[in-house]
Amino acid sequence: MQFGAVQTIDAVGAILAHSVHAGDVRLRKGRCLSEADIAALLAADVQSITVAQLQADDIPEDQAAQRIAAHMAGEGLSIAAPFTGRVNVHAACAGVLRVDRRAVDALNAVDEAVTLATLPDYARVDARTMLATVKIIPYAVADTTVAAAEEALSAPALTLHPFRSRRVDIMLTATLGMKPSLLDKGEAAVRRRLDRLGLQTGDVIRLPHEVEPLAQALRDSTAPMVMILGGSATSDRADVAPAAVVAAGGVIERFGMPVDPGNLLFLGGIGSRQVVGLPGCARSPALNGADWVLERLAADLTVEDADIAVMGVGGLLKEIPTRPQPRDRVAPSRKPRVEAMILAAGASRRMGGRDKLLEQVDGQPLLSQVVEQAQQSGADAVHVMLPAQSPRRDIVGTGRAKIVTVADPEEGMAASIRAGIAARGAQADAVIIMLGDMPEVTAHHLDQLIAAFSPADGREIIRATDADGTAGHPILFGARFFESLTRVEGDRGARDLLREAKDYVVQVALDGRAATTDLDTPQAWAAWRAGR
Incomplete structure (x- = not known):
């Protein structure tokens, strides 16, 4: 990886090392710079920027952290999705943690770019307690370094021994x-x-x-x-x-x-x-x-x-x-409780009499697929907002998703958001607001948003974007904003709240156009199917 200042015009595809605020341009560090970003920077007269440029044998920080953490996967361990080169490992149940110090020390001796921090050996932990964190220091590391780190973890570094009732x-x-x-x-x-x-x-x-x-x-x-x-x-x-x-x-x-x-x-x-x-x-x-x-x-x-x-x-x-x-003492860091809210009470007015959420995707109705992906994610609960009388209620399935009736769906998106917030669990730390008509959003994408959520670091609203940085959905809101979400009105959803709380917003890029592909018309459906 090459790191340093370059001419802005030469930085397409590089990773921005320091946030840039110039005129109307606001780009956070860690962003992979697109041609549109470069054009905006040049228009703001930013002629030079500091970037990281990956080489052919480099592994991006998130992929590297995920590969290393995967070697710690075992019974009782929950591996979160990566974010900014970090993967957190949580306890799936209460028990006692055993830590193999030799394995941890061997990993941390591989390269200064690769780190693993854990709780002490024999720590007593509750379910959702953070046990360890893998952190890649630079924006990328060589494939050989990742391979050496994986080899260092050939013996399990972490083992969780659950409490057994007797x-x-x-x-x-x-x-x-x-x-x-x-x-x-x-x-x-x-x-x-x-x-x-x-x-x-x-x-x-x-x-x-x-x-x-x-x-x-x-x-x-x-x-x-x-x-x-x-x-x-x-x-x-x-x-x-x-x-x-x-x-x-x-x-x-x-x-x-x-x-x-x-x-x-x-x-x-x-x-x-x-x-x-x-x-x-x-x-x-x-x-x-x-x-x-x-x-x-x-x-x-x-x-x-x-x-x-x-x-x-x-x-x-x-x-x-x-x-x-x-x-x-304050309890150790724990995995936040996040609940998914699927907004599916809309009337499909632009579909010419068809119900977009009942359109077939890979052999099942779109809404079934969206619910399935939410249930397969790390979300702790899934709520589906639906009108009182709707054939959609029959296809939600028998999994852990729960139907929430929206009393006034004709008001628009805000009515569904308010209903979802009212139905959340008392212990919820955050909610993910999902649209029911987005077929490319997967469980992995939801896990990426959950991994980015960290109130302690000021990351309390996590918004999905396309790979090119175009903002879209889903959006995760931390508990700080629950009360504000109960006051949203009309069909604008939470747009005003996003604008007012912009300092708390962190963007997470999803693959391709997953964050902006919502299908509201027959023409959009036909184009999407043709593109597949």
């Missing part, structure tokens, strides 16, 4: 004179921990802090896991709770851990059943060493003496003034 009995011991409220507090805290990990609370047994009653309770339990929260801190392997495990025919595999709070945890087993002796700090919701052990056990990961022995680095978990309390 029954857990809780045993609470009480010393003489101990307040029942303290037992109540401990039980509530343990229950919360189990719920958070998808574990089922089994029997909750309260008994004296003595060896034999606790040993008998352990013998009677049939749960695959037992958790003991003692009325007094365990200070030795021969203390009450560990001694009860041994008396019940079990073994103590580890006593104590180099994590604070959490030092006084012990881990044991009775046959195939696991026994976890909780430290007293488990009565608090604050993070402690027991959480690390429970997370791994819930994810079916082995926890042995040696595993606990190496937890010391990073094991100082005490809440100190310079660090927020663990329970108050």
Whole structure:
């Protein structure tokens, strides 16, 4: 790749390295410059620009990032579409992340242009949590570099171990004179921990802090896991709770851990059943060493003496003034929840009596194809805006798409937008507004828009364009604009909002003319079919 300043007239097909604002010309960096762009720049008297010019063996940044990320694809991982050379990897479910540091280090040693950043090994994650991001630094890298990066990931760099539900009995011991409220507090805290990990609370047994009653309770339990929260801190392997495990025919595999709070945890087993002796700090919701052990056990990961022995680095978990309390920390970056809104309530007035959304495309009605593509995309929900009485309702299908009735479709596009926003899920972070008569928009295109969405980076409206930069549809709107979308009127849709919020708009180029090919007339249909 060649990077540097060139004469504007020689920059057709190059990638603009720095945004240009000259007169009425507004071109963002990263744009592949068309002949029309060059003409506009020259008309604005921009004679020289800084660009990246790809060579024959170069792989564009998005393709390079996608190829590398594909080597991390595996069960439990969700790979997003690329945007500006970045591909994010999210968790498809809750669990514990394992990271192969050797593979990550090998990848990052291939070339400074290729980077992979991940969460720490053994991180506990929720569904939709961002686990890793592949980023290509320049606008392109050599094919040989990408191949070397793929080779470095021959061993999976990321593995997500989902939490597996199972029954857990809780045993609470009480010393003489101990307040029942303290037992109540401990039980509530343990229950919360189990719920958070998808574990089922089994029997909750309260008994004296003595060896034999606790040993008998352990013998009677049939749960695959037992958790003991003692009325007094365990200070030795021969203390009450560990001694009860041994008396019940079990073994103590580890006593104590180099994590604070959490030092006084012990881990044991009775046959195939696991026994976890909780430290007293488990009565608090604050993070402690027991959480690390429970997370791994819930994810079916082995926890042995040696595993606990190496937890010391990073094991100082005490809440100190310079660090927020663990329970108050902001959750890790997560995959945004995006819902697709298909506007399909129009009257097809220009079709001469035919319904454009029932026209056949590849053997099925156009609307069926549009709905199918939306369902195959990364959108978390699909809503189809339709009039109350319409044959289109019969062809939406039985998938996860939901029909939303538009009470006043004759008003135009705005009525459908308002209905869609009202029907969105309460947790939606963004919506994609799609037109029902655009046959070339695919699931991959929708994923490109989702990948570009990032409120933290100011990318809150994502608008599709043709390959030449002509703006079109679909358009993604972040939650910041939901209220404004409820106030749109007439058949202008969200045009006024797009103009007012132009600083939040990022354009994403789709293949060919997918973003502007909408078929409203018989003549447009005939020309499109002939072009295929």
